[in-house]
Amino acid sequence: MKKTRLIDIAKVAGVSEATVSLVLNNKPSRISQSKKDEIRKIAEEMNYRPNHLARSLSTQKSHTVGLIIPDIENPFFSTLSKQIEEIMREKGYLVFIVNSDDSFHQDIELIRELTDRQIDGLLICPSTESYSNLEQVRNFYHQIEIPFVLVDRVFEGIDFNQVSFDHEYGGYIATQYLIEEGCKEIACFTGGLTTHNGNQRYRGFEKAMNEANLKIDVNAIYDGDYRFETGYKFGKSVLEHNNIDGVFAFNDLMAYGLFKAMFETKTSSNKIKIVGYDNLKQSEMFGLPLTSVEQDINLLGNIACDQLLKQIDDENYKENTVLKPKIAA
Structure with missing residues (x-):
């Protein structure tokens, strides 16, 4: 036709x-x-x-933006993607959503691919690998010639638009909750201590443990990667230590893995208290009694989009927003 x-x-x-x-x-x-x-x-x-192509040539705007996420299978990022896509569509923008598989090299390649398509801006949730390549990250991000915002996973000492949660506070309230529940031997499933989020959550864990004069067992600190399978593997190890009475998992997926290990061994939830992170809907859907640190994904998405749109209109706009999480028991 x-x-x-x-x-x-x-x-x-x-x-x-x-x-x-x-x-x-x-x-x-x-x-x-x-x-x-x-x-x-x-x-x-x-x-x-x-004809959007013709319009973009005359207005110098394509009304498209890119969203790079590290793991689309992670419900936190899929929910965030949906929220951002809906917000930007209401503002007249089409969103290209791409997945980096938590690879720093994919981050770089996807940023180049998207900018080559003349998008107006970028929302970037950096890969875990980025934190092992900080100098390259700084140099590469300074070369990006379009507006962009770092979302959820951010970097200290970098003057870019960023929006994230206070992860040290989140780690603190998670551990404090376990202590208040009577736990004294607390294991920790981290998400990579070299990353900003993982490092900050662990600092919060340390702070709460030190305030309560509780010893941190280095053998009960498991360096994870936010994946269900990893939580399951760690869970089987934890259950071999009869002294552990509490676990702080740095996300709900790893907590779900621990639940699976407990179910298989018929371990009562009264024996080990668990706190996760993200407060995913799946806990309620499947009836899992999981206390979790809640991050308001709707608020995160709204502020990220607002920052990007302001930067598209004003290239000098700068903002670093830090939000407070809360315990959802």
Whole structure:
């Protein structure tokens, strides 16, 4: 089927192509309201769709943005992606969502691929590997020529737009909850202590343990990767230590892995208290009694989008937003 052009609508309406363009782009003009209505009706009847490529050439905006996430199978990031896509669509932007598989080299390749497609901006949830390549990260991010915002996973000492949660506070309240529940021998399933989020959550864990004068057993600190399978493996190890009475998992997926190990060994949830991180809906869906640190994903997505849109309008705009998590028991 032949694509309808502005000139086709103009012929039917008996006006110039320029007049049709003014009306369909809602530009100020002296055209009567009745004529505007007629032109819009003709456009609709002829199934007219605007040429976004031509529009982007004239406005220098494509009204597209990119979103890079590290693991689309992780419910936290899939929920965040959905939230961001809905917000940006309401603002007139199409979102290209891509998955880096937590690879720093994929981060770089995807950023290049997306910017080559003339997007207006980027929302980046960096890979875990990025934290092992900090100098390269700094150098590469300084070369990005379009607006971008770092979301959830951020870097200290870098002057870019960022929005994240206070993970040290999150780790503190998670551990404090376990202590208040009577736990004294607390294991920790971390998410990689070289990363910002993992390091900050562990610092919060240490702070709460030290305040309570509780000893940290280095053999009960498991360096993880936020994956269910890892939590299951760690869980089997924890259950071999009869002294452990509490576990702080740095995300709910690893906590779910521990639940599986406990179920298989018929270990009561009264024996080991668990606190996760993210407060995923899956806990409620499957009836898992998991206390978790809640991060308001809707708020995170809204602020990230707001920062990006402000930067698109003002290249000098800078903001580093840190949000507070809370315990959801």
